[in-house]
Amino acid sequence: MKSKAVEIDSRITPQAKRDAHIHYIVAFCGGFLTVFPLENIVKSFGSSQTTHLIEMVRLLIGKDWFEFGLRFVGVLIFALPIFFVTFAKEHTKINVKYAALLVDVAMGFLMWLLPADLPKVVYLYPTFFAMSLQWSSFSGSYGYAASTNFCTNNFKQTISALTEYFCNGKSEFKLKAQFYGAVLAGYYLGIFAGFKLFEKLGNFCFTLVTIPCAIIAVLLATFPKDSAK
Numbered sequence: 001m002k003s004k005a006v007e008i009d010s011r012i013t014p015q016a017k018r019d020a021h022i023h024y025i026v027a028f029c030g031g032f033l034t035v036f037p038l039e040n041i042v043k044s045f046g047s048s049q050t051t052h053l054i055e056m057v058r059l060l061i062g063k064d065w066f067e068f069g070l071r072f073v074g075v076l077i078f079a080l081p082i083f084f085v086t087f088a089k090e091h092t093k094i095n096v097k098y099a100a101l102l103v104d105v106a107m108g109f110l111m112w113l114l115p116a117d118l119p120k121v122v123y124l125y126p127t128f129f130a131m132s133l134q135w136s137s138f139s140g141s142y143g144y145a146a147s148t149n150f151c152t153n154n155f156k157q158t159i160s161a162l163t164e165y166f167c168n169g170k171s172e173f174k175l176k177a178q179f180y181g182a183v184l185a186g187y188y189l190g191i192f193a194g195f196k197l198f199e200k201l202g203n204f205c206f207t208l209v210t211i212p213c214a215i216i217a218v219l220l221a222t223f224p225k226d227s228a229k
Helices: 004-009 014-039 050-062 065-091 096-113 120-137 152-166 171-220
Strands: none
Touching (some): 014 096, 014 120, 014 171, 050 065, 096 120, 096 171
16 A cells, blocks of 8 residues: 555646646735735735625624625625636636636736725725636645635645644655645745835736736646646
C-alpha cells in the first residue's frame, strides 16, 4: 500500500502544477482588486459578505431603508456569480474561468470610470461581482481548495500544515503548506502592488489587472481540455 506522502506526490502532474501556478496569479488579481474599495470613498473590504451583512443588520435596526436597499442590491450582486457558475457547469459549455478573467478586466475598467459622487456602498459593487465570480470559478489545485479573494482560511491551513510538517513530523503536509503559503503570498503581493500603483496612477491602476489576466488565459490555453470548467 502506498504511503500518504507518495499518494499526495502523485498529484503533482503537469496540469496540476499549471493549475497551482494559475491559482497563485489569480490570488494576485484578487488582492489587487481588493484595494479599490479600501482606497476609495467606502474604505471597506469588498471581497466577502461578512461585514456587509453585519452592516445590514445594523441598518435594519436603525430603519435606514435606503442604504439597506443599496446593500441588499450588493448581496444580490455577490450571489449572482455563484448562481451563474453553479448553473453553467451543469447546463452549458461555458468555461467559467475565462468568464471570470473577462469580468476581472471589465471590473478593473469600471473601477477607473466610476464617478466620485455615488453612494458609498456602490463602490463595493464591482469588487463584489468580480471577487464572487473569481472565487467560484477558481477552486484550487492538488486537491486543496483555496480562496483567491480573502485569506483567513488560507492562513489557517498554512499554519496547520506547517505545524504538522515541522512539529508532528508528517511529511505528507509539505505540499499543502507550500500550496496555501504560495496562495497567501500571491494575494498579498497583489495588495502591495495595488497600494503602490494607486499612489502613482489612482483608479486607472486597476485597469492593469489586464496583464495578469492575460497571463492566466495563456496558461489555461496550454492544455486543450480544461479539466475544471
